[in-house]
Amino acid sequence: MDSEYLFSLSMREVFMALLSGGSGHGYELKQTIQQEFGTLLPELNSGQIYSTLSRLERDGLVESEPVPDDNRGKRVYRLTGRGRKLIERWVEAPVPGARLKDEFFVKFVVATSVGLADPAELIERQRDEYLQSLRDLDARISSAEHGPTAELLVEGAVLHLKADLEWLDLIEQRMGRRSA
Amino acid sequence: MTALLEARGLSRTYGEGEAAVAALHDVDLTIERGEFVAVMGPSGCGKSTLLNLLAGLDRPSAGEVWLDGARVDRLSETALARLRRRRLGFVFQFFNLLPTMTAAENVELPLLLAGRRRRAARRTARRVLADLGIADKADAAPRELSGGQQQRVALARALANQPDLVLGDEPTGSLDSAAAGEVLGLLRAAHARGQTLLLATHDARVAAAADRVVTMRDGEVTRERTLAPSRPVTLPFDPDPA
Secondary structure, three states: OOOOOOOOOEHHHHHHHHHOOOOEOHHHHHHHHHHHHHHHOOOOOHHHHHHHHHHHHHOOOEEEEEOOOOOOOOEEEEEOHHHHHHHHHHHHOOOOOOOOOOHHHHHHHHHHHOOOOOHHHHHHHHHHHHHHHHHHHHHHHHOOOOOHHHHHHHHHHHHHHHHHHHHHHHHHHHHHHHHO | OOOOEEEEEEEEEEOOHHHOEEEEEEEEEEEOOOOEEEEEOOOOOOHHHHHHHHOOOOOOOEEEEEEOOEEOOOOOHHHHHHHHHHHEEEEOOOOOOOOOOOHHHHHHHHHHHOOOOHHHHHHHHHHHHHHOOOHHHOOOOHHHOOHHHHHHHHHHHHHOOOOOEEEEEOOOOOOOHHHHHHHHHHHHHHHHOOOEEEEEOOOHHHHHHOOEEEEEEOOEEEEEEEOOOOOOOOOOOEOOOO
8 A cells, every 4th residue: 555644535425525516426526535635546437436325325314316418317316314413523533643553563562672674674675665655745746637635635644754764764763772 | 877876885983093983984876877775774874975975975984986997996085076066966965055145046057067158057047947946035134034945956066067966955844834845846847858867865765766866874884776768557346334
C-alpha cells in the first residue's frame, strides 16, 4: 500500500453528504467527486457507485425513484430522514487526531527486541520509503493536473511525512544513546 | 565519461595532536553532469565541511577533489577563486546578497567578475530574474524583499553564469513552508533544464526532489540512496464498503 499516509474514507458518507443538498443521479455524484479530487482518486466505475447506493438504500439511508421517461433504468436518489441525521452526526464529529498506532514502530520494537533485524537498518529502510513517498507526493503538487482540493490534501500528507521522517531521527537518536 | 565532480578519500581535520577533531573522514562522492544530489544529516555531521572542500573554500587534510577530469584541491588561491567564479554557483541559507546593491546588480556581479561586459551582464541579469519570476523586483534593494524573494535573487545570481555546478547550503533553511516550496520549485526547474545541483539540506522535501540522497553521520557518508521516479498517488477511498 503506497498511500497509507492519506486518510481512508468510505464512499458511503461521501455519497450521503453530496445528496444532502438535494436529489441526484449516480452519474452526478461521480462527476462531483472527480471534479474535486481529480486524478488523485482512482476512477469510480458505475458498478461501484450503484452497489454503494443500493446498500445505502437497503439500510434505509437513501431512497430512490426511477427517472420518468428513461428506458435505461436510471434512478434519482435522495437522503431519508435517518440518512440525514446520520450524515449530520458524521459531519459534526471531529476526526481523531492523535496517531497512537504505527505499524513501523511496532515492527521496529518487536523485531529489534528479539534480534530479528538491525535497528539502524530498519530505520534506514523506512526512511527510504518515506523519502520516496514524499517524492511521489511532491511530484503531484508540482504537476498542474488537479485542483486546489487535491493540492491541499497532498500538502497535508507531505506535512505528515515530514513529521514521520523527524520521528525516525528521534528514534535513531534515542536508540543510539541507549546502546552507547 | 568523466564525472563532473569527484571526491576521493576526502578528510578534514581541525586542530592538531590530542586536540585534533576529524570533521570529515574518508569521503568518496561522485556527481555526474545533470545530477541533483542532496546531502542530509544532523548539524555537525560534516555536510558544510564537505561542501566547502568541494567548492575550494577550504583545503582537505587528505584526499583529492576532481572537477571535470582535473584535480583542483591543489590549485592556488587565485586559480580556485577563478574556478569558483566561472564554474560554480552558490546558494546560502541566509541569501548573502550584498545589501547596498539592487537585486539586478547582485545578479550582474558574478557575470562582471567572470569578464562579461556591463551591458551584456545587465541583459543577462534581467533575463534570469524574469525566468525566476521576479523581474519586477530587479531594482529593489534586498532589505525591501521577503526571504523567499531574496532567495530567488540569490538563485538567479547562482545561475547567471550557467555554472557547471550549483552548490547550496540549506537553501530553504530560513524560509517558511510556502516560500520554501517556491524555491524548491525553481531548483527543480533548473535541474529539469540540465543544471547539476549539490544541496546540503535538513528539508526532507528538498532531499526527496533529488535523484540521489547522501546521508552523513559524524563526518562519514553512512548511506547513499537513489530515489526512483515518482510513483502515482491515489486516495485510498474504499470504493465498495460492505
